[in-house]
Amino acid sequence: ETGVTQTPRHLVMGMTNKKSLKCEQHLGHNAMYWYKQSAKKPLELMFVYSLEERVENNSVPSRFSPECPNSSHLFLHLHTLQPEDSALYLCASSQDQGSIQYFGAGTRLSVL
Amino acid sequence: EDKVVQSPLSLVVHEGDTVTLNCSYEVTNFRSLLWYKQEKKAPTFLFMLTSSGIEKKSGRLSSILDKKELFSILNITATQTGDSAVYLCAVCTTSGTYKYIFGTGTRLKVLA
Numbered sequence: 596e597t598g599v600t601q602t603p604r605h606l607v608m609g610m611t612n613k614k615s616l617k618c619e620q621h622l623g624h625n626a627m628y629w630y631k632q633s634a635k636k637p638l639e640l641m642f643v644y645s646l647e648e649r650v651e652n653n654s655v656p657s658r659f660s661p662e663c664p665n666s667s668h669l670f671l672h673l674h675t676l677q678p679e680d681s682a683l684y685l686c687a688s689s690q691d692q693g694s695i696q697y698f699g700a701g702t703r704l705s706v707l
Numbered sequence: 708e709d710k711v712v713q714s715p716l717s718l719v720v721h722e723g724d725t726v727t728l729n730c731s732y733e734v735t736n737f738r739s740l741l742w743y744k745q746e747k748k749a750p751t752f753l754f755m756l757t758s759s760g761i762e763k764k765s766g767r768l769s770s771i772l773d774k775k776e777l778f779s780i781l782n783i784t785a786t787q788t789g790d791s792a793v794y795l796c797a798v799c800t801t802s803g804t805y806k807y808i809f810g811t812g813t814r815l816k817v818l819a
Contacts, residue, residue, distance in 0.1 A: 597749055628807075637711070638795070638809040650804050683748070692805040693738055695755055700748040 598622040601686050601699035608676065609707050616671040616702045618686030626692050627669040629661060632683040632701070644669060645692050676706045709734040711798050713810035721818050724786050728813045730796030731778040738805065740772055740779050743795040745812070750795055753781070786817045 599620045608614050620627065629641040643651035644663040658680075660672040669686055683703050687696040714729045730740065739757045743750035754763045756772035756779060763770050767786075772779045783790055793812040800806050 597751065599749075635811065637811050638797075638807075640807055643804070651806070685749070693799055693801060695741065695752050696807065697752065698743075698749045 597697045597699065599686060599688055599697050599699035601684075601702050603702055604700065605703045605705075607705045607707065608673070610676060610678075612676075613672070613674040615673065616684055616686075616704075618669040618671075618699055620667055620669075620686075620688040620697075620699075622688055622690075622697060624688040624690050624697075625666060626689045626694070627663060627666075628687040628689075628696065629669065629671050630685040630687065632685055638685065642671075643692070650692070673704075676704075678706050680704065681706045709798070709800060709806070709808045711796055711808050711810040713794075713796050713813050715813060716811065717814040717816070719816045719818065720786055722787055724817075725782065725784045726786060726815060728781040728783075728794050728796075728815070729778060730781070730810055732796075732798045732808075733777065734798050734800045734808060736800045736802040737774070738799040738801045741797045741799065741807075742770055742779070742781050743797065744792045745795055746792045753794075783815075786815075788817050788819050791815060791817045 602617045626645045631639045641655045642661040662670040683701045685701045686699040689696045711732045742753040754770045759774040767784045770781045795812045796810045
């Protein structure tokens with residue numbers, strides 16, 4: 596148990612659906628991250644929040660929309676996804692930016 | 708473009724063997740190098756290295772960083788089947804904001 600909890604663990608959605616991924620950290624950290632992990636590719640950093648403000652958006656398509664309502668919670672809102680968006684989505688948190696990141700178990704997303 | 712390369716991509720050994728995993732990098736504004744173990748879903752933190760030549764050790768695992776030659780190694784001695792996992796290397800850079808660049812990982816399988 597890393598102190599970072601992600602729900603749901605698995606998600607299957609059609610291309611016209613709207614869904615949200617949730618991440619909660621119980622570590623008192625100030626920074627939270629969303630990563631995409633596709634088969635045989637490195638983890639891709641999608642979004643970074645520090646003290647609830649977005650500080651990084653790595654050219655992610657607008658069909659992915661993050662939300663950080665407080666320092667313990669991070670959401671990734673999904674709409675009109677494409678099959679190539681199927682991947683493992685990992686959330687992480689760290690005490691501050693540049694510190695050790697602690698990861699959740701991820702959400703396995705399949706887009707049909 | 709910042710880059711992290713891990714080798715080998717995969718490795719199969721027998722219990723009791725010693726393995727060395729490699730991570731080389733080409734980045735600007737290096738801050739730290741991190742090693743993670745990913746068994747099923749959540750990468751779990753192993754080591755964070757910031758200084759050259761200082762070995763970090765935890766049980767049978769150890770790691771060292773060479774900032775001149777731009778690489779790190781992760782050693783595992785007396786391997787056990789529980790060491791089977793993907794080992795991820797990440798480099799943290801800072802140039803205004805912090806970024807984490809991951810390698811594709813080394814998949815280690817330890818046979819009984």
